[in-house]
Amino acid sequence: MSSHAFFADSATMTRRSLRQTVRYPVMMISSLVVPIILFLLFAGVFSGSMKASVAAFAPGTSYVDYIVPGIVLMTVGYGSSTTALRVNSDMTSGIMARLRTMRITRTAVLTGHVIGAVIRTLIAISLVLCVAALSGLHTRADALAWLGLLGVISLLTIAITWLSVAIGLAANKPEGTSGFTLLVQVLPFISSAFVPIGSLSGALRWFARNEPFTPIIDTIRGLLLGMPIGHSGWVAVAWCSAMALGGYFWSRALFNRGPSR
Amino acid sequence: MTAMTTMSGMTPADGVDTRSHAWIHARIMLRRNLRHLQRYPSLTLMVMLMPLVFLLLFVYVFGGTLGSGLGSGTPVGVHGGRQAYAAYVAPAIIVMAVAAAAQGTAIAVAQDMTEGIIARFRTMAVVRSSVLTGHVVAAAIQTMVGVTVVTLAAIGVGFRPHANVAEWFAAIGVVLLLTFAITWLCVGLGLSAKSVETASNSPMFLMLLPFLSSGFVPTDSLPTGMRWFSEYEPFTPVNETLRGLLTGTEIGDNLVISLAWCIGVAVLSYAWSRRLYEREPKAG
Numbered sequence: 402m403s404s405h406a407f408f409a410d411s412a413t414m415t416r417r418s419l420r421q422t423v424r425y426p427v428m429m430i431s432s433l434v435v436p437i438i439l440f441l442l443f444a445g446v447f448s449g450s451m452k453a454s455v456a457a458f459a460p461g462t463s464y465v466d467y468i469v470p471g472i473v474l475m476t477v478g479y480g481s482s483t484t485a486l487r488v489n490s491d492m493t494s495g496i497m498a499r500l501r502t503m504r505i506t507r508t509a510v511l512t513g514h515v516i517g518a519v520i521r522t523l524i525a526i527s528l529v530l531c532v533a534a535l536s537g538l539h540t541r542a543d544a545l546a547w548l549g550l551l552g553v554i555s556l557l558t559i560a561i562t563w564l565s566v567a568i569g570l571a572a573n574k575p576e577g578t579s580g581f582t583l584l585v586q587v588l589p590f591i592s593s594a595f596v597p598i599g600s601l602s603g604a605l606r607w608f609a610r611n612e613p614f615t616p617i618i619d620t621i622r623g624l625l626l627g628m629p630i631g632h633s634g635w636v637a638v639a640w641c642s643a644m645a646l647g648g649y650f651w652s653r654a655l656f657n658r659g660p661s662r
Numbered sequence: 663m664t665a666m667t668t669m670s671g672m673t674p675a676d677g678v679d680t681r682s683h684a685w686i687h688a689r690i691m692l693r694r695n696l697r698h699l700q701r702y703p704s705l706t707l708m709v710m711l712m713p714l715v716f717l718l719l720f721v722y723v724f725g726g727t728l729g730s731g732l733g734s735g736t737p738v739g740v741h742g743g744r745q746a747y748a749a750y751v752a753p754a755i756i757v758m759a760v761a762a763a764a765q766g767t768a769i770a771v772a773q774d775m776t777e778g779i780i781a782r783f784r785t786m787a788v789v790r791s792s793v794l795t796g797h798v799v800a801a802a803i804q805t806m807v808g809v810t811v812v813t814l815a816a817i818g819v820g821f822r823p824h825a826n827v828a829e830w831f832a833a834i835g836v837v838l839l840l841t842f843a844i845t846w847l848c849v850g851l852g853l854s855a856k857s858v859e860t861a862s863n864s865p866m867f868l869m870l871l872p873f874l875s876s877g878f879v880p881t882d883s884l885p886t887g888m889r890w891f892s893e894y895e896p897f898t899p900v901n902e903t904l905r906g907l908l909t910g911t912e913i914g915d916n917l918v919i920s921l922a923w924c925i926g927v928a929v930l931s932y933a934w935s936r937r938l939y940e941r942e943p944k945a946g
Contacts, residue, residue, distance in 0.1 A: 442873055445884075449731070450732065450880075451727055451731060452731075590723060600743075605723065
């Protein structure tokens with residue numbers, strides 16, 4: 402099949418994904434609610450007790466500034482559950498079987514989901530950043546840093562989305578995706594999202610230092626607040642690329658199986 | 663005589679007064695609810711898991727930072743962040759366990775209402791209120807089990823209560839009263855919900871309110887508007903009372919305020935639930 406057909410079919414499927422978002426906005430809104438409530442809770446309630454140790458960790462940084470990167474990452478995580486559920490409902494409701502019988506590029510369905518998810522997530526993150534700006538976020542990012550942020554966040558979204566596509570394909574029913582969703586939602590808590598890693602002890606500190614979300618959050622934080630990133634940037638890009646490729650090939654393998662299981 | 667009117671439609675055996683009927687039926691309904699809890703342990707587990715996860719998260723992940731930022735709220739006789747914070751947050755986790763269990767009650771009541779079993783009971787010679795009483799007493803038992811588990815877990819992560827026997831009993835009394843208040847409120851929410859999903863979502867504010875109380879951080883660390891809210895919302899006096907009873911901090915007038923809140927919410931919710939329950943069931 403020609404590459405032209407692939408792009409045309411992917412565009413059609415992306416349009417389908419975006420139309421789902423427009424017609425059922427509740428799903429996107431509900432995936433935004435939790436990150437925003439968490440942000441308001443931590444920024445409003447806990448910041449008084451947290452700010453001293455955060456100021457010691459990064460002088461001149463308010464607690465609102467400190468947690469925004471973690472909230473951005475959580476927005477991606479919560480959004481991915483929508484993708485997993487949609488892919489799963491495509492598989493279980495028979496539309497995928499129908500599309501397989503038609504003359505379209507096979508993977509275009511999945512590509513459409515991923516591009517749709519990236520657009521959806523970027524809009525959600527813009528909304529989250531607006532809430533953060535209203536709550537006193539003080540960015541020190543220049544144009545180049547914003548470009549970098551866009552890149553890192555897109556890469557992260559592509560990575561998490563391909564993984565959630567694979568999970569949606571692998572699960573036999575919608576509940577089957579909840580394990581992955583939970584993991585993506587819980588892991589940010591045990592990272593540098595809300596407290597500096599130095600305040601954790603023992604095994605938790607080791608875990609937080611080595612889990613994939615910490616370098617990603619540190620990279621976003623560095624770009625957003627003009628702090629040194631160190632080698633976190635490369636580690637973050639490596640983790641994201643690995644997750645994206647792993648999710649992509651896993652999805653491909655699952656998708657190319659026969660529809661009957 | 664109101665009891666007799668609710669009993670109309672049945673033929674009570676001579677000489678058996680209706681009060682003992684109410685008692686027997688309530689016990690049967692309690693057994694029904696306890697059996698539900700026993701047969702679907704996953705609901706109880708889910709309900710207990712939430713406060714336990716919050717306990718571990720707040721003590722181990724945020725505890726070091728929050729503990730060193732406690733300031734005036736630092737419990738007496740404890741130094742260092744995590745240990746101090748475990749002592750500080752334990753009462754809030756107990757309160758959350760009560761709220762989480764009540765959420766389960768709202769779901770159970772809504773299930774009863776939407777599945778038609780209540781409609782069935784209404785046609786039978788069953789004292790009406792016994793269904794709700796059964797739910798509440800079963801919920802209280804479940805909650806106390808949950809509270810015990812959560813308290814032991816808190817002790818496991820470094821909470822060191824130093825209450826004497828009288829203070830322990832007083833603390834249990836406060837928790838029980840809180841349980842009845844929140845449970846009756848959730849029974850009302852469960853009755854008023856049109857679907858089980860609504861019933862599982864509407865008590866969410868009960869899980870959120872403890873976060874906005876003095877339970878997780880001292881109120882004087884909050885920004886002005888939030889501090890005002892936090893000082894006047896019901897979970898703050900309950901928290902402070904439990905904290906005082908278990909760890910010996912100043913209670914002041916918090917005990918009286920807590921009792922007033924709990925009794926007020928319990929009585930109003932009881933009346934509300936009764937009224938919702940006495941309504942005629944809608945067709946469909």
